[in-house]
Amino acid sequence: MILSLEGLTVQFPTRRGTLTAVDDVSFAIAPGEILGVVGESGAGKSITGMAVIRLLEPPGRIAGGEVRLEGRRIDNLPHEEMRRVRGRKIGVVFQDPLTSLNPLYTVGQQLVETITTHLPLSRAQARERAISLLQEVGIPGAQARLDHYPHQFSGGMRQRVVIALAIAAEPVLIIADEPTTALDVSIQAQIIALLKRLAQGRGTAVMLITHDMGVIAETSHRVAVMYAGRIVEIGPVRDVIHAPRHPYTVGLMGSIPRIVSSRTRSRLTQIDGAMPRLNAIPRGCAFNPRCPRRFERCLVERPALLSAGASQSACWLHAPAAA
Amino acid sequence: MPLLRLESVSRDFDVSRPWLNRVIEGAPRRMLRAVDAVDLEVRRGETLALVGESGCGKSTVARLIVGLYAPTEGRVEFRGRRMQMIFQDPYASLNPRWRVRDIVAEPIRILDPEKKSSVKRRVSELLVQVGLSADDGDKYPHEFSGGQRQRISIARALAGEPDLLVCDEPTSALDVSVQAQILNLMTELQRRLGLTYVFISHNLAVVSQVADRVGVMYLGRVVELAAAAELFSRPRHPYTRMLLDAVPDLQMSGKARTPVAGEVPNPLDPPTGCAFHPRCPHADERCRRERPSPVDAVACHAVEEGRI
Numbered sequence: 030m031i032l033s034l035e036g037l038t039v040q041f042p043t044r045r046g047t048l049t050a051v052d053d054v055s056f057a058i059a060p061g062e063i064l065g066v067v068g069e070s071g072a073g074k075s076i077t078g079m080a081v082i083r084l085l086e087p088p089g090r091i092a093g094g095e096v097r098l099e100g101r102r103i104d105n106l107p108h109e110e111m112r113r114v115r116g117r118k119i120g121v122v123f124q125d126p127l128t129s130l131n132p133l134y135t136v137g138q139q140l141v142e143t144i145t146t147h148l149p150l151s152r153a154q155a156r157e158r159a160i161s162l163l164q165e166v167g168i169p170g171a172q173a174r175l176d177h178y179p180h181q182f183s184g185g186m187r188q189r190v191v192i193a194l195a196i197a198a199e200p201v202l203i204i205a206d207e208p209t210t211a212l213d214v215s216i217q218a219q220i221i222a223l224l225k226r227l228a229q230g231r232g233t234a235v236m237l238i239t240h241d242m243g244v245i246a247e248t249s250h251r252v253a254v255m256y257a258g259r260i261v262e263i264g265p266v267r268d269v270i271h272a273p274r275h276p277y278t279v280g281l282m283g284s285i286p287r288i289v290s291s292r293t294r295s296r297l298t299q300i301d302g303a304m305p306r307l308n309a310i311p312r313g314c315a316f317n318p319r320c321p322r323r324f325e326r327c328l329v330e331r332p333a334l335l336s337a338g339a340s341q342s343a344c345w346l347h348a349p350a351a352a
Numbered sequence: 353m354p355l356l357r358l359e360s361v362s363r364d365f366d367v368s369r370p371w372l373n374r375v376i377e378g379a380p381r382r383m384l385r386a387v388d389a390v391d392l393e394v395r396r397g398e399t400l401a402l403v404g405e406s407g408c409g410k411s412t413v414a415r416l417i418v419g420l421y422a423p424t425e426g427r428v429e430f431r432g433r434r435m436q437m438i439f440q441d442p443y444a445s446l447n448p449r450w451r452v453r454d455i456v457a458e459p460i461r462i463l464d465p466e467k468k469s470s471v472k473r474r475v476s477e478l479l480v481q482v483g484l485s486a487d488d489g490d491k492y493p494h495e496f497s498g499g500q501r502q503r504i505s506i507a508r509a510l511a512g513e514p515d516l517l518v519c520d521e522p523t524s525a526l527d528v529s530v531q532a533q534i535l536n537l538m539t540e541l542q543r544r545l546g547l548t549y550v551f552i553s554h555n556l557a558v559v560s561q562v563a564d565r566v567g568v569m570y571l572g573r574v575v576e577l578a579a580a581a582e583l584f585s586r587p588r589h590p591y592t593r594m595l596l597d598a599v600p601d602l603q604m605s606g607k608a609r610t611p612v613a614g615e616v617p618n619p620l621d622p623p624t625g626c627a628f629h630p631r632c633p634h635a636d637e638r639c640r641r642e643r644p645s646p647v648d649a650v651a652c653h654a655v656e657e658g659r660i
Contacts, residue, residue, distance in 0.1 A: 069527035183615050213405035214554065216615060218598040240527065243600025270602065284532035286557040287602060290585035294561065296539070297532035303497045304527075 031201050031234035032081065033057035036094035037104075039073075039080050041307075043088070048307040050076045050089065052258040058202070058234040063225070065249030065266065066238045069281075071304050072255040074238045078204045080104075081236070082119055083111050099201060117147045120195030120233075124207035126187035129194065130179040136163075136190050137175030140197055147198035162193040166223060185216035189223065196227060203227070206238045221247050242285055246270055254278050257305055257315035264340025274342035276320050314345070322346060353431060354393040355516060355548050356417065361426035363387040363412055367620065384619055386412040388572035389426070391646075394516070396432075399542065399549040401563035401580070403556060403595075405616055408569040410552045414520045417550060432516050432548075434463070436509035440521035442501030446493040452479070452504055453489030459512035478507040483537060499530035506537065510545070520552045535561055556599050560584050568592045571619055571627040577649040588650045590632045590660065626653065634660050 039051035051073045058064045068074045079085050081096055083104070096104040103114055115121075123129050131139060140159035144150060150158065156175070163171035166189040179187055188208060195203055205224065209217040225248050228235045237249060245252050245266060253263040254275065262275040273279045283298025302319045305311060311318055317327040326345045334341040335348060363386050369379040387409045394400045402410040415421045416428060418437050436459070439445040446455055456475045460467055467474070476486035482503040493501055502522060509517055522538070523531040539562065541547060553559050559566055563580045568589065576589040587593045614631040617623055626644050629635040634654040644651045654660045 069529060185615055213616070214556070215405060215594060215598045218600075221600070241600070242528070243602050246602050247600045281529055284529045285602065286532070286535065286555070286561040288557050288560045288584050288596070288599060290560070290581060296536055297561065299532040299536055300529045301533070303499060303530065 030057040030097075031060055031062075031099060032236065033097045034077075034081070034094065035097070037077065037080060037091065037096060038093035039076055039085065039089055040092040041089045046308065049092075049310075050258055050307060051080060053094070054255075054258075054260055055094075056253055056260065056263060058236060060201070060234055061228055061232040062251070063228050063235040063237055063249045065245035065252040066236060066255060067240065067242060067245050067252055068255035069240060069304055071257075071307070073258040074255050075206055077255070078206050078236060078238050082115050082121060082204060084115075113147075116143070117198050118200050118202060120198070120200040120203045122188070122191050122195050122203065122205040122208045124210050126184065126191045126211075127179065129191045130187065132179055135176050135178055136182070140175075140194060143194055143197045158197075159193075162197055163190070165196075165227075166190070166193045167219070168193075185212055185219060188212060188216075188220055192220075192223060192227070196231070196233070199231070201234060203233055203235045204238070205235060207240070208237070209244055210239065210241070217244070224248060242270070242282065254281070257310055258307070259315065259343065260334065261316065261344070262337075262340055262342045263334065264338075264342075268339045272338065274337040274340050274347065275316075275344045276322050276346075277316050278342075280319075280321075314343075355396045355430070355432050356392075356394040356550070357429040357431075358390055358392040358413075358417070359427050359429070360389040360391055361387060361413075361416055361423045361428060362389055363409075363416055363421055364424045382620065385572055385622075386619065387416065387423075390572075390574055392567060392574065392577075394548060394550060396515070396548055397542075397546055398564040399551050399562050401551040401553060401559040401566045402569055402574075403553055403559050403566060404569035405554060405595075407571075407616055407619060409572040410554075410569050411520055413569070414518050414550065414552050418518050430516070432514075434512050434514040435516035435518060436512055436514040438502075438505050438509050438517060438519040438522045440524050442498055442505050442525065443493075445505055446501060446508075448493055450492070451489065452491055452493065452496075455493070455504060456489070456507045456511050459508060463512050474511070475507075478511055481510070481541070482507045483533075497530070498526050499533055502526060502534050503537070506534075506541070510541070514547075516548045516550065518550045518552075521554070522551075523558060524553070524555070531558070538562065556584075556595060568595070571616065571622055573627065573651065574646070575628065575651045577646070588655050589652050590634055590654065591628050594631070626651075 035055050037051055037054045041048045041050055054077055066074045080091055091104050095102055098118060137159055141155040144155040144158055159175060160171045168174055168186060168189050209220050227233060249266045252266045252269045253260045256277050262278045273282050280298060280300035300319050313329050314327045314332055317323045332343045332345050334343050337347040364383045365386055367384045368381040373379050402413060404410050416423055418435055453475050456478055457471050460471050475489055479486055479488055484503055523534050551562055566580050566583045567574045567577045570591050576592050587596050623630050625641050626639045629639040638653050644653045647656045
């Protein structure tokens with residue numbers, strides 16, 4: 030396993046009490062595997078990603094659990110050492126390419142800096158490598174584009190540059206947080222294809238964080254669905270999409286509009302209410318106030334992930350009947 | 353008789369360098385044509401959706417319809433009583449210092465001052481109609497989630513009793529489960545109140561869920577206009593086909609997809625002839641030279657000549 034999380038918990042101590050943003054999250058990603066992490070705003074998916082790279086905004090802190098990269102614990106590394114791991118072993122792609130790029134330096138300067146920091150190459154060699162990276166991510170005229178500034182690129186091209194930066198030091202893991210959300214649908218399809226190609230070709234593990242089930246369906250091998258800080262369902266992407274087990278996943282899938290080409294249009298399934306705020310997570314299962322299938326046990330006891338077909342689902346509906 | 357008609361409406365924006373630069377450096381005036389000779393008709397009671405990628409001019413059309421922009425050329429004709437607009441960002445479109453009941457009452461106070469005495473009852477009615485409770489009127493916008501705020505925007509829009517609602521990406525800022533709630537609400541309100549919608553969106557799946565007719569825009573022009581069922585089952589313009597191909601496939605049918613190539617060109621320097629020709633797999637010499645006019649509601653030489 031490239032990345033494995035065991036019981037990761039992230040808390041934000043505030044004056045009005047401690048908020049648990051990520052609660053006992055465990056999963057693992059194999060080489061070449063793309064794990065989709067999906068959820069609505071506030072589900073804790075981005076914070077999980079930031080916890081792995083240890084870039085949580087204070088006062089957020091890892092309050093429990095372990096993060097292992099290639100078997101080695103990284104959640105307790107000293108800052109300086111973590112900084113090297115982050116650059117060398119983990120590449121990161123954020124939603125807005127402009128936050129990852131320095132507007133005052135050319136794309137080439139930024140690539141060369143990243144490469145020479147992490148790999149034993151001369152500047153000339155690094156420049157050669159920068160050109161081949163830009164070619165690999167599909168930027169036409171790579172040689173000339175090296176001397177351009179970020180503002181001279183279009184949105185889609187900028188995201189390609191960010192991906193080139195993320196893979197510059199040949200990381201074993203890429204964390205992509207909503208990499209296509211800011212892009213138009215035709216550009217989005219290109220970036221999805223690129224991410225898939227890279228994971229396959231280089232055997233890189235990818236943690237793909239997104240709210241868009243369509244993007245997950247196109248790219249991921251497995252998917253973890255998050256709700257109120259916890260994983261409520263995790264399994265192979267086909268199973269989760271075609272046969273969701275958790276009532277939240279069922280509602281989520283039903284609420285996604287699909288292209289219908291017939292005249293008969295059906296109402297979208299809707300989950301009433303909204304995700305609870307972190308300071309008001311209900312007792313028992315966090316989803317119970319919105320759940321159409323809740324029963325008594327859901328109100329008092331919080332379900333752990335239970336086996337449900339090829340997936341695991343944190344729902345008492347899947348508890349063995351004997352229990 | 354359509355409720356709303358746009359007759360070859362165009363809108364230019366002045367994007368010239370500042371005056372001093374023009375004088376000293378001799379920089380020329382530059383105009384950006386955001387909307388280019390758009391013809392549209394909206395019939396009473398229908399939902400007309402405009403769809404396209406960023407920069408295609410769909411939001412500018414929305415603003416031209418409600419009069420936030422004046423057309424540079426052409427005319428907008430409205431035969432209804434009133435229109436209202438619903439914006440994308442429910443955080444920016446509600447005044448944070450006003451209580452919800454004042455926000456919802458404002459259109460009544462301004463447009464129908466004679467109904468002043470019944471404002472309070474009407475506001476409660478409106479809040480209940482959009483799925484909030486009458487007591488919510490005492491609260492401030494920050495006490496609500498994004499979806500609830502969009503409900504408040506809808507209540508405010510309905511307060512003026514409009515026959516036309518222009519909705520500019522009304523669900524794009526919302527989570528998908530909340531989006532479903534709002535889309536269902538809008539459909540219900542339309543049925544109950546006989547509303548007409550102009551629905552602007554970049555999301556084809558959302559459009560297919562709500563629209564009766566769809567106009568596809570590219571670089572300021574409507575390149576295809578068709579009944580929704582028709583457009584989604586038999587797209588004709590190569591750009592419409594490309595857009596539909598690019599939508600992620602939730603069914604995971606594994607169907608082969610035509611890879612999408614290229615990006616939307618810079619509107620300051622639009623391509624000659626058909627604006628889509630640099631990305632079009634069917635482009636020929638005529639497409640590079642001559643701009644296609646809509647024939648049977650599709651602006652494409654290849655379709656017109658029966659090549660595709």
